[in-house]
Amino acid sequence: xxxxxxxxxxxxxxxxxxxxxxxxxxxxxxxxxxxxxxxxxxxxxxxxxxxxxxxxxxxxxxxxxxxxxxxxxxxxxxxxxxxxxxxxxxxxxxxxxxxxxxxxxxxxxxxxxxxxxxxxxxxxxxxxxxxxxxxxxxxxxxxxxxxxxxxxxxxxxxxxxxxxxxxxxxxxxxxxxxxxxxxxxx
Numbered sequence: 001x002x003x004x005x006x007x008x009x010x011x012x013x014x015x016x017x018x019x020x021x022x023x024x025x026x027x028x029x030x031x032x033x034x035x036x037x038x039x040x041x042x043x044x045x046x047x048x049x050x051x052x053x054x055x056x057x058x059x060x061x062x063x064x065x066x067x068x069x070x071x072x073x074x075x076x077x078x079x080x081x082x083x084x085x086x087x088x089x090x091x092x093x094x095x096x097x098x099x100x101x102x103x104x105x106x107x108x109x110x111x112x113x114x115x116x117x118x119x120x121x122x123x124x125x126x127x128x129x130x131x132x133x134x135x136x137x138x139x140x141x142x143x144x145x146x147x148x149x150x151x152x153x154x155x156x157x158x159x160x161x162x163x164x165x166x167x168x169x170x171x172x173x174x175x176x177x178x179x180x181x182x183x184x185x186x
Contacts, residue, residue, distance in 0.1 A: 102135025
């Protein structure tokens with residue numbers, strides 16, 4: 001379920017605008033996993049927590065699940081350069097997820113899995129270069145309209161907000177990903 005929700009937030013422009021907050025981090029580290037618009041948090045956690053509650057999972061089980069999800073997100077977004085070999089075949093790792101956030105053309109619309117890369121393999125979106133290569137850069141862009149910009153200010157670091165705002169309002173020459181699947185220079 002989370003694979004498809006994640007894929008949809010990349011495909012549907014109205015949802016992408018919220019998810020773009022998460023992808024705006026230009027440096028991937030453990031904090032990037034927590035960089036999310038509050039509405040996206042409600043949608044993502046709602047697609048798993050509400051069904052768990054309806055299926056009768058105890059409060060303790062739901063709490064444990066949420067804790068594991070946040071710890072795993074911290075791990076997947078971390079800048080640990082470890083080679084995890086066998087583990088990479090079955091679980092999302094930092095290198096796998098970094099390719100989802102990469103700015104290279106080959107990194108666009110790949111690696112949507114949250115925990116298990118099997119889903120990307122099944123649906124043709126798996127990308128993990130054999131040569132242990134990592135993406136050269138991270139981030140997004142796009143011309144945020146002012147109302148959306150105001151919504152995301154609280155979620156952005158001051159320097160990044162300033163950079164994005166300048167790029168959107170002055171036409172400066174900053175490389176940005178305009179929307180899922182395309183890049184542009186602003």
